[in-house]
Amino acid sequence: MRIPAFLFLALVPLSAQDAGVTRADWPHYGGTQFSWRYSALDQVNTSNVKNLLPAWIFQTGDYTENLGSTPIVSGGVLYLISAGARVFALDAAKGTLIWQYRYPTARPGIAGSHSDFIQNRGVAVGDGKVIFGTKDNFVVALDQKTGHEVWKVSVDDPKQCGCNITGAPLIVKDKVIVGGNGGDQAHRGYLTAFYTKNGRAAWRWYVVPGPGEKGNETWKGDSWRFGGGAPWLTGSFDADLNLVYWGTGNAAADFYDADRVAPGTNKSKDVNLYTASMVALDADTGKLRWYFQEVPDDVWDFDSSYEVLLMDRQIRGQMRKILVHMNKSGLTFVFDRVTGEFLSSFNVPELSNWITGVTEDGKLVGRNEPEMGKTKNLCPSAAGAKSWNSMAYSPRTGFLYTPTNEICTDITPNDTKPTEGRFFMNGDFPMKLPPNRTTYSHVDAWDPVTGKRIWSVPYKFVLLSSMLATAGDLVFTGDPEGNFFALDARTGNKLWSFQTGAGHRGGSISYSVNGRQYIAVTTGFQQTVVGGAVLGMFPEENFRAGSTLVVFALPEGSR
């Protein structure tokens, strides 16, 4: 049988290079579902970036906890969600409003729990719908063309779980997968998949296995019921392997383990599964295919919830399908994403005293744990060597671009018993600036294969905004003072900076319409949780609130 050439081409699997880069569209939270936050557009490059100017701006009018989301662009339309779940479809070239949707006032959760944190990190767009999670644990699908509600389904009761959905959903084939927060509380985390067509539940995977399931034996007594592990951010997907990759949250209670870990437990491997782990799930069934627990018996609030970067790289002379993942501690793991085999690790922060090292097979050495009756200064802090803002990866340089904070914490544990849906951290953990430093963060370039830092640019406060890498060999991010800036991807030299008027806590993207490249960034500094803790550490500063999307391009005629 003769196969027409164009059909044959369509059947050839995309290489990782193609699967990882964005072009005119920015279709997913992490750019593509390989989560590189890398655009193949190069109209804006190292030689002309100095000419970048705002093309349009858009104010959401929702100043509730500012703007921490990453926009999506599809077919010349930009989709943006605010913290209070107002959703906008905008003409991506002009910024004019196509439609807007306002989620009704969310049902209150448990006061003083995660369910009252107001954040939304993004929508997912697919199957003709714009899909997002809400503060009161609904997943809502809007018609992509009109913004009208198509379906809406409750994932959990915020009054009971004290949890909510702040991460962007991940659309995988005919389903949308959502996580949720609540892992710092008496709660048991899960991922749930719904059919995009009609909102019906397809599968749920509990991070903490129930009785009779493998892994439940790694929990003392019935501590699994409130074991935390909530996967609160967004995973990745490899279509060739049909695997969904997701990082899970910390074990609860965060800083005290005597009620969840049996005395005498060997802590080198598999304690309180599958918290603080990288997991690979079958995309169709949600069944666990492989896992690697990065932090067995986590007692530092070191989630593994962050973004999951999938790439193909030469390792010891062999092309491997790998997965690169930074734990909240800044310890960064490289796995074979087919099998889950641990390949290597490297530690990104400069200050790190929670362990002394990692063995060649990925086991933590020299655990420095919080102790009852004592206050210990530990680094990094529960705010993370990196917060939930994503790193980026450029296939041109082969480097990861990471925003790293050097913040420590004084941990004083306690043994408070859990109440369902209430905070269950069992510790006080004020953030502390480490002594003898004048800068508390840095943007770095790392080679994930050699584990070597290539360059590092210090910054005096902290960095809480996602990175964007482009084929113009540029790396973009924003700072709390309001500067949005571009670095040379090969050297780290600062090439351009623009004062956007408010601090940065969201993500930047690149896309094109009619051949013109745009770079869009969400602005407005988070005033509570990690952003609030940062404000407390720099009381003289005013990291300004806001809720504005600023979109840059080269001036018409100058390209």
Added chain:
Amino acid sequence: MRALLFFVIGAFASAQNLPEVLKQGENVFTKSCATGYCHGARGTTGGAPRLAARGFDQNFISDTVMRGVPTTAMPAFATTLSRADLTAVVAYVASLNGIANPTIAGSGGPSGSTAGPAAAKLSGDAARGRALFSDAVRGFGRCSTCHEIGGFGIAVATPIAKVPADAAALKALATPQVSTVTLGSESMPALMVSKKANAVIFYDLTTPPPVLRTESPASVQTRDGSTWRHASVIGAYSDAELTSILAYLRAVAKP
């Protein structure tokens, strides 16, 4: 508004001495306010503003605790804490601000959430039923996936008007309100919410949890009756458990 709040708080006479109230307030504070992402231990440090030694007066503290701070993560606690807990936590934060003798009128009540019937009033079986009703371990198979009682659960079904006599009756429950919606070639059990000129809104009951769907009237056909049975969605519970749940429903049923 402020006067009204104080009237509400002041309506309950003090039955405790100050150290006990402050202790209760500290307990409430530890559970609901002191996480490191919020105000930290003793309100000294955390992700939210410091509360200790700020020179706050008690009225300000009370107002803020009751109403919250709009557009921030600081919630209104007026409806989520008991009156006694509110009084106690306000007194405790006042004490952190150097107020040696905070007003404690209204203290002395039980600690705990005001949402839902107080578990203490329920019999052993009913209390067990209350926990089973919204048991997280049952996932979407729990009652609260579709029923709301006392602020807990998702109000998909209308309030439970008549409590079935036993587990068998609960399984055989007649559900005339469930109809059949046909969309294209697919029929599904549905609970109609509204039919308007431009939209038909209904819960699709095909599989728990129910999905609130909005469809254009032209694409939807509805007819009374359905093959859906209540027995098909309560399989996560044994008969003994259903009996406890019924005891709970009877205990909280409106006369």
